């Protein structure tokens with residue numbers, strides 16, 4: 535397992551095209567991926583010098599402040615892809631667990647570094663509930679970027695004292 539460099543790695547793009555059916559770039563979540571990804575959390579698994587699994591993360595914002603005066607930082611997990619011939623061998627789980635552990639300890643940019651807090655507060659994902667539940671994610675009510683109702687959104691807190699999430703909110707891309 536190693537970080538994805540260079541980014542985007544051509545083999546990762548090929549893998550994404552083979553793992554996702556249809557035009558993946560038309561999926562709602564791509565509207566939240568304007569900025570460069572959080573490179574420190576973009577990882578791949580190789581087999582015989584070929585990328586067979588990959589994961590990326592993007593910083594996003596939410597449209598509702600949770601607590602006045604608090605600057606929370608959020609991540610969007612995805613895309614996550616495992617080559618069709620290598621699924622059900624634990625690679626997806628391995629990448630998620632590794633990067634979530636890493637996300638909890640990423641060095642933080644100012645000012646929170648001074649407080650010794652973790653860099654990001656929670657991770658959102660839009661995906662199969664039964665898959666992400668096993669990895670510690672819980673459902674959350676998020677309005678999808680095109681305002682389509684979706685019950686596939688989930689959250690994974692990266693710290694213990696996260697305030698309750700609003701009843702329903704939207705994610706917004708960072709520039």
Ligand SMILES: CC(C)(COP(=O)(O)OP(=O)(O)OC[C@H]1O[C@@H](n2cnc3c(N)ncnc32)[C@H](O)[C@@H]1OP(=O)(O)O)[C@@H](O)C(=O)NCCC(=O)NCCS
Pocket residue numbers: 553554612613614615616617620621622623624625626627628660661662664665668
């Ligand atoms: C979904 C995907 C990433 C799973 O990767 P994977 O390496 O096959 O998954 P793992 O082997 O790590 O499976 C971990 C667990 O989830 C289960 N699982 C695997 N695929 C699943 C699915 N589609 N739905 C529900 N559970 C699933 C496994 O049985 C395993 O359970 P266990 O820990 O109890 O044994 C992979 O099938 C893929 O790339 N699919 C196409 C792209 C995609 O949909 N990406 C996710 C978008 S959010």
